Amino acid sequence: MSTRKPAERRSDPQLRVSLSTSSVYPGSTASGFEAAARLGYDGVEVMVGVDDVSTDAVACSALSEFHGVPIVSIHAPTLLLTQRVWGTDPWGKLHRSAEMAHATGASVVVVHPPFRWQRDYAKGFVEGIADLEAEHGVVFAVENMYPWRTGKREFHAYLPDWNPVDEEYAHVTLDLSHSATAGDDPVAMARTLGSRLAHVHLADGAGSPKDEHMVPGRGTQPCAEFLELVAESDFDGEIVVEINTRKASDTAEREADLLEALAFARLHAARRP
Template sequence: MENTPNQPIEVALSSSCIFPPNLEDTFATAVDLGYDSVEVMITGSAISQEPYDLLKLVDKYQMPISAIHAPTLLLTQQVWGRAWNKMQMAAKLTKSVGASVIVAHPPFRWQRQYAKNFVEGVREISQAEGVKIAVENMYPWEALGKSVEMYLPHWDPTRFDYDWMTWDFSHAAAARVDSLEYVKKIGDRLGHVHLTDGKGDKVMDEHLMPGYGKQPVAETLEYLADISWYGVVCAEIDTKGKKTGERDEMLVETLQFAHRHLRR
């Protein structure tokens, strides 16, 4: 799902914002709080992997799925087997539920065979299935005070000829790069945005609420509104340990931030 000319940029709710993971709760929360759509992160949960179950939730809540997050995280390495199988199944699922974008992480450094033809392989599956595979920006890890490259061909997708990219503000903070500068560099290849933030002073990403870190999140959203960007901005903030009421307050504030700076 994408906005069309003269329509506002949509704001989605990622299922990763609901903890413990619960897809029904994700759809219900998205409706209650006024989000436009849902991004489903594929996990070990059978519901997240089955088009029939996902479409039942779409119909029940009248809430579309705009993006699928492929199981390419460290914690989902056992889902759907081999790396390329994950991508192919994610593409078929994306098409089946009416979404248009797959969010995918680059390979880990130990996945050398997978990484070898990653750029070309992603393009082939994307074209064959008719969906966007938007490779997400990541960040270098740190060990004993030293930067460690954990992703191949690199954590920075702008170095390669990907057709589409996902931009994540929290990952940008961890990598200590300027999101507005990079989003302008990506240009027409920007396929999806993860709305979050980070201070950049920790080893890993933080997924703070937008405006609570050091990234130019407001300025970047305003830029996207100015250029009439086609795509979806998806809230992906960390709400672990929060009670339902506090979590929903965070998600409402995140949505309001998005609406304000996307000029909705």
């Protein structure tokens, strides 16, 4: 199990490449740990809400210790499908996510911006995230999202915005599948963010209205250029592979995708001597 204190910044010569447990869905959280360890990933991001184990810090810590892979980050249950995980109070979810980060040794909590209909939550969200970081001593990295599109119609589903770059967040998660869906340039976003870029969700997309989470290199995003930029910077956060393997015909095909994503990340995020 990880012994690193939450929010501790690393100075490893090479960037760590970890696996989100959502990458093995509909497999379980336990199968995510097993796959990460067996395939050679450096750590795990726990997507809270995939199954009951994902909500249990003791169970996740036991999996981490058993498989010998640290838990590097906690993804708070702020997705549309996890709105009732840990109750319905959004701030309560974030406090519990921070508590789980402390309990498991994770240094980052990934959180989505509020949905447009969560107006009270959204009003003080930017300031509230800063307060949570100060209270818990854990990095809360707000993730870039995208507008929802149906045909020619576009709905801005997030407040204060789907793109956190221009908001006053101290820490941001950049997801390359989401940037594809939004039509944003992740390389330009990373350059603008500078040291505020704290966490990466590595995937790809082809610009579909649907959030695709393809294996990096299979879509249209500049994944290689993005990783090379990150590797050349003083970024010391986590690179987490978050791909969709639900269409894999069997375990072998799913693992081939996970291995391809890991190899891509290691190749392009390698720091030069």
